[in-house]
Amino acid sequence: MDKVQSRARGRRGNGGGGAERPAQRDPERTRASILAAATKEFAENGIGGARVDAIAERAGTNKRMLYHYFGDKEQLYLAVLEEAYIGIRSAERSLHLSDLEPEQGVAELAMFTWKYFLDHPEFLSLLGTENLHRARWLRQSTRLKELHSNFIDKLADLLDRGKAKGLFRTDINPLNVYLTIAALGYFYLSNQHTLTTIFGRDLADKANLEAWKRHIVHVTLSSIRR
Amino acid sequence: MDKVQSRARGRRGNGGGGAERPAQRDPERTRASILAAATKEFAENGIGGARVDAIAERAGTNKRMLYHYFGDKEQLYLAVLEEAYIGIRSAERSLHLSDLEPEQGVAELAMFTWKYFLDHPEFLSLLGTENLHRARWLRQSTRLKELHSNFIDKLADLLDRGKAKGLFRTDINPLNVYLTIAALGYFYLSNQHTLTTIFGRDLADKANLEAWKRHIVHVTLSSIRR
């Protein structure tokens, strides 16, 4: 029962550089760790298979806190989904397509998307889960409706520059180009387990992953070149 | 042990032409309707979200029968998965790639795959569910291991003919070509709900579906042509 007495610490005031104090009560940390745990649990098991108790345990906290911060299981799932989309959209912002030559820009976008999918398998799983349920929660989300991003517009500019230079076909549109890139990356990764089983070739092998990245760039570029 | 040999098939012997007997007891019919109901339920809700009671009700039978014919929920899911794979593999057999010119053959394969995916959304859902669980049940299945099909071999022949005629690049391989075709179809359809929500364009619209079919053929062919 002898809880350490000098917990003092103003939590966020530890800028000096000392060792981080565990901080027995830290709402932000608790909330964040619930969200992280829920992301894993929902990604691994889908919404129907995810267990509220499992999330609480993974977060190192209590089930009560989960309801305290997020209301119920569905709202928690929505928070997870929103955070996942915010993640990729903000990462996309680090791409500066307008600074690049048209072909190089398309190649960069393809490689960026591939790497993002590769590094964030939980994002792919959540997309799959959400689509299984016909975007039921995504449609509810007001936060995400605003997030559409001018991303497609930027891609359109890039493609227009390529068209003006006579490099690209004039009948291509940015949505199709993006869907092509996303499709090739998404399918390979999200379906790797059944494909590996059926075709007897380990798609997760490093050399195969690298080869598929080059394949995506090749396919995308050759489909838009004149 | 002493299985009676001449069970003397009742049941299907009503060929004479009389009105079809409702057949109060019909094991095959019951089994089939459970399988069909389970396919829907698993496709709509995933394995964790599917409810055994819901399957029994959809099948117009009793939960007991489900356990009678399939053992338990997981074995029923496996039976559903196996049937789904058998469906696409046997449909593939109706494609006679060896009779076609190389370019036409690739185009036919692409359009066939697209149409199959479009007509069998439950197959796509089951694939998604199975991959979420890292092909846990598919790997268990001994029946499906044999089903690999000489499909890839047939595609390889087609591509080789194209290479010999100087139509196709010599560095392409059949698995990549098939994955490209499948990826473009799968992603568009399985992710249509989130994509439609995010990009504000109805991907399920008939004109868009037709355009995407042409897009798949175009992308595939332009990526393999010399």
Added chain:
DNA sequence: CAAGCCAGTAACTAAACGGTTACTTTGTGG
């Protein structure tokens, strides 16, 4: 420094769930 609110815990509950038991009905072969 005490009042009051907020973070956190554990034990509980009602309903839902997968699976089973005990039983009835129907068809078939001896």
Added chain:
DNA sequence: CCACAAAGTAACCGTTTAGTTACTGGCTTG
């Protein structure tokens, strides 16, 4: 026509599940 096996039903069972209640301990502020 009787015996037996398979098809089918309904009520039930133990466990798991999402969600709650009642409580403790700690932080901030007037």
